Amino acid sequence: MAGVGGLGLLVGSAGVGSVLAESGMWRGRTAPRSNEQIPFHGDVQAGIVTPSQNFVCFAAFDLITTRAEDLPVLLRKWTDAAARMTEGRPVGDENSNPNLPPADTGEAFGLSPSKLTFTFGVGPALFDSRFGLAAKRPSALGELPRFPGDQLRAEWCGGDIGVQVCADDLQVAFHAVRNLARIARGTAVLRWTQEGFQRTAAASGSGDTPRNLLGFKDGTANPDTKDAKLMNQVVWVQPSDEQGWMRGGSYMVVRRIRIRVEVWDRTHLNEQEATFGRHRDSGAPLGAKSEFDPVQLDAKTAAGDPVIPVNAHVRIARGDGSMQILRRSYSYSSGIDRQTGQLDAGLLFISYQRDPFKQFVPMQQRLAKMDALNEYISHVGSAVFACFPGVQPGGYIGEGLF
Amino acid sequence: MAGVGGLGLLVGSAGVGSVLAESGMWRGRTAPRSNEQIPFHGDVQAGIVTPSQNFVCFAAFDLITTRAEDLPVLLRKWTDAAARMTEGRPVGDENSNPNLPPADTGEAFGLSPSKLTFTFGVGPALFDSRFGLAAKRPSALGELPRFPGDQLRAEWCGGDIGVQVCADDLQVAFHAVRNLARIARGTAVLRWTQEGFQRTAAASGSGDTPRNLLGFKDGTANPDTKDAKLMNQVVWVQPSDEQGWMRGGSYMVVRRIRIRVEVWDRTHLNEQEATFGRHRDSGAPLGAKSEFDPVQLDAKTAAGDPVIPVNAHVRIARGDGSMQILRRSYSYSSGIDRQTGQLDAGLLFISYQRDPFKQFVPMQQRLAKMDALNEYISHVGSAVFACFPGVQPGGYIGEGLF
Numbered sequence: 001m002a003g004v005g006g007l008g009l010l011v012g013s014a015g016v017g018s019v020l021a022e023s024g025m026w027r028g029r030t031a032p033r034s035n036e037q038i039p040f041h042g043d044v045q046a047g048i049v050t051p052s053q054n055f056v057c058f059a060a061f062d063l064i065t066t067r068a069e070d071l072p073v074l075l076r077k078w079t080d081a082a083a084r085m086t087e088g089r090p091v092g093d094e095n096s097n098p099n100l101p102p103a104d105t106g107e108a109f110g111l112s113p114s115k116l117t118f119t120f121g122v123g124p125a126l127f128d129s130r131f132g133l134a135a136k137r138p139s140a141l142g143e144l145p146r147f148p149g150d151q152l153r154a155e156w157c158g159g160d161i162g163v164q165v166c167a168d169d170l171q172v173a174f175h176a177v178r179n180l181a182r183i184a185r186g187t188a189v190l191r192w193t194q195e196g197f198q199r200t201a202a203a204s205g206s207g208d209t210p211r212n213l214l215g216f217k218d219g220t221a222n223p224d225t226k227d228a229k230l231m232n233q234v235v236w237v238q239p240s241d242e243q244g245w246m247r248g249g250s251y252m253v254v255r256r257i258r259i260r261v262e263v264w265d266r267t268h269l270n271e272q273e274a275t276f277g278r279h280r281d282s283g284a285p286l287g288a289k290s291e292f293d294p295v296q297l298d299a300k301t302a303a304g305d306p307v308i309p310v311n312a313h314v315r316i317a318r319g320d321g322s323m324q325i326l327r328r329s330y331s332y333s334s335g336i337d338r339q340t341g342q343l344d345a346g347l348l349f350i351s352y353q354r355d356p357f358k359q360f361v362p363m364q365q366r367l368a369k370m371d372a373l374n375e376y377i378s379h380v381g382s383a384v385f386a387c388f389p390g391v392q393p394g395g396y397i398g399e400g401l402f
Numbered sequence: 403m404a405g406v407g408g409l410g411l412l413v414g415s416a417g418v419g420s421v422l423a424e425s426g427m428w429r430g431r432t433a434p435r436s437n438e439q440i441p442f443h444g445d446v447q448a449g450i451v452t453p454s455q456n457f458v459c460f461a462a463f464d465l466i467t468t469r470a471e472d473l474p475v476l477l478r479k480w481t482d483a484a485a486r487m488t489e490g491r492p493v494g495d496e497n498s499n500p501n502l503p504p505a506d507t508g509e510a511f512g513l514s515p516s517k518l519t520f521t522f523g524v525g526p527a528l529f530d531s532r533f534g535l536a537a538k539r540p541s542a543l544g545e546l547p548r549f550p551g552d553q554l555r556a557e558w559c560g561g562d563i564g565v566q567v568c569a570d571d572l573q574v575a576f577h578a579v580r581n582l583a584r585i586a587r588g589t590a591v592l593r594w595t596q597e598g599f600q601r602t603a604a605a606s607g608s609g610d611t612p613r614n615l616l617g618f619k620d621g622t623a624n625p626d627t628k629d630a631k632l633m634n635q636v637v638w639v640q641p642s643d644e645q646g647w648m649r650g651g652s653y654m655v656v657r658r659i660r661i662r663v664e665v666w667d668r669t670h671l672n673e674q675e676a677t678f679g680r681h682r683d684s685g686a687p688l689g690a691k692s693e694f695d696p697v698q699l700d701a702k703t704a705a706g707d708p709v710i711p712v713n714a715h716v717r718i719a720r721g722d723g724s725m726q727i728l729r730r731s732y733s734y735s736s737g738i739d740r741q742t743g744q745l746d747a748g749l750l751f752i753s754y755q756r757d758p759f760k761q762f763v764p765m766q767q768r769l770a771k772m773d774a775l776n777e778y779i780s781h782v783g784s785a786v787f788a789c790f791p792g793v794q795p796g797g798y799i800g801e802g803l804f
Binding site: 055057098099100101102104105106107108109110111112114155168169170171172174178181182185189190191192193194195197198199200202203204205208211212213214215216261262265266267268269270272273280281331333334335336338341342343345 | 457459500501502503504506507508509510511512513514516557570571572573574576580583584587591592593594595596597599600601602604605606607610613614615616617618663664667668669670671672674675682683733735736737738740743744745747
C-alpha cells in the first residue's frame, strides 16, 4: 500500500555509477530443484527477491538467555532446521527415541515444501549491552523514528530477531514458525507473530497484481526483482555500504497497518480513487487507461486542478522519484478489535531496502504527514531488522556476526 | 479432534428403520458448473457435506435492530449477495454511481470462485422475546450446557446468526464475510470471527487425511459424506424430527479449542500416541498397522493392559458407538496469547448433526470428563446454530422462519 507509486530508480549517496561498478556481487540464487522447493542456501537469503508466495507467518523473537554463546548455537540449530524444512523434510531424525518428545511437531508431514522460505534478521535491540555485539551494529540499523499518526502498540513492535516465513501453504508456514520457537526454548521466546495472505496463485489464473483489502491493486510499481542490477541498487547491501557481515544482506521493515475497512467501505468510489490516485478496477493511474501506464503527476483537468490530487497516495509515496523500496506485503485479518468492535484487518507491510533510513524513512515521513490514505489507516506495529546475507552449505545464518 | 474415533452408525431416537423410510428427501446437491464453483442453490445448504475447502472464515453476528421485519430483509440481501459471490461475481452492480460507495469491496475482483460456500444458521438467542420468533424455535436448538473444564470467553461465544464461509482461497473467504458485514450495517454487527486453515489441496498431492496442530491425522473416522443414507441419519434434519422450517437443515456446533502446543511439543511420542490412541505417523489405531484398520478397543497387551488406554481420545470419543457426527474442523493460529505469552493456536472445531443434544452433547460430556487430551487443550469458545435447509432460485435463506 505504502509506495504504490511508480517510484524512480534509487540514486543512493554513492551515486548510480559506483553502485553499478560494484554490482554483480549478489547475482541471486540457484534454480530450485522442483517447482515446490526454493533452495535455502545461496549468496543471499531466500524470501526477498523470491516471487511472493501465497502466505506469510512473520515471527519476532526476544532472547531470554544472558549468555552470548547461546546465540550462535541457536542460529546454527535454526539453520539446520530451516534447510531441512525447505526441502520438505522434518526437523531432526524421525526414528528417534519414542520416549522423547518428537523432533518435529508433525503437522507438515506428507506436505510438499510449498516454496517455503525463511528470511532471518536481527533488530537494533540485539546490539545493546547484553551480548557484547554493540560494535557489530550496522550503521544503517537503528530504531525507526516515531512517525506522525503512529498508533503503535508494544505487542506488535520490535524484537531481537525477526523471521519472515513464507510458503504457498499456511500450515507449512505455521509449522515452520512453531518449530523455530520450539528449538529456541530456553534461549528465545516469541514476542509477536502475524500471519498474512494474498490471493493464492490458484485463484488468480492470470498472475495479475494482487489486491489489498482496500480493493486496489498493490505492487504495480514494485521494482523488477529479476533485474539484478536494480536489486543491487535497491535491496542488497553493497561492499561500499557497510561492514563485512551485512554485505549481501538487506534491511527488512515490518509495519502492521490496520485498515478501517468499515469506514473505507462507506466512502464513495470517486473519493477512494482520488485517495489512491488510481482507478480501482483497472489499477490505472488517474487520467490513464492501463495499470502500467506512466503516472502523470503534472496532468491538469480542464479546470486547472491536478488530475492526481496533491495528497493522493501515489503522489506522496513517489516523492521526487529518487528512492525505491521492494515491497513484499500481505493482507491480514485477525478477528474483531475488542476496543472498537470492528474488523482487525489490514496490511502487514514488509519492505526490503539497502538502507531503511535513506529509503523507507523519508518515504514514510512524507506519507505520515500528507497521504490522503491516513484517514483510513493506522500503523499499529513496527519493527526493523538487519537481514543476514545468504548462507552456504556447512555455514550458518548470521555467522558473520561472531 | 474431538470424535477422532471411528464412531458407529447413528441410531437416533426414531430408530434406523423409520429414518431410512423417510430418507431420500435430501438427495444432496446438483453438480457444480466448474471445478471452482459450488452451486449456492439446492435442497440443502452447501458447506456441510461439501468436501472441505482449504480455508474457513467463521462469522457470528448479533442483530442490533429491534424491528422484526428487518431480519427477512437482511436474509434476502445476504442470499442475493452470497449467490453472486459463489459464482465469482461481485456483490451488486459494478457500473453503479461513482458518487456512491462501491457495491463490492473489490479485493476478490478477478479471482476464481474458489469453491466458495456459505452456510447460514441461527442461534438460540434469536428466539428470545425480541423478534416474536419464540414459537419457531426448533426443539433441538438450545444453549449448550457448560462442560467440565470449559474455559469459555464471551468474545468467542454465541451469536444470533452464524455463517460458515469456506473457500480454497482465504482472500475470497474474507471478502465474503466482510461483504456480509457491510450489507448488514444498521441491522446486525459482527460478534466474533475466526479464520481457519488446513493444508491446501495443492500441498498434499495424495488427498491424505489432514493433520491437526497436534501433528495427528484428523478426520479418519468421519462418516462418508457421499453416503446419502448415512447423511440422512447423521446430518440432515428429517421430517420426523422437527417442525417444517428445519427439515433438510442441520445443526452446527462451533468450538474454539485452544491447544497448548508448547506443552504438547514437550510430551514424549509414546505419551502423545497413548493420549490419542493412534500412531502419529500412520494414523493407525494403537495395535494396528494402517490408518483405516478397525479400532480394537478390547485388545490387551501381554501384561493384560488395554492396548488403547482407557482414557485415550479415540476410545472416549467413540463411546458405545451409537452416535456419530460430521466433523468439518480447521486449525487456527491467532498470534500470541497476551495472558500466557504462548501461541494462541488450536482447532476451530465445527460439527454438523441432526440433533446436537443427542449427538454432540453426550460425546462432549464424555470427552470433557475423561479424555486424556484434556491436559493439552481447553475449549475457549462455543456456539450452536440451527442451519436452514437449502434455498431454491427466487427464494431466500431462512424464508421458512417467516
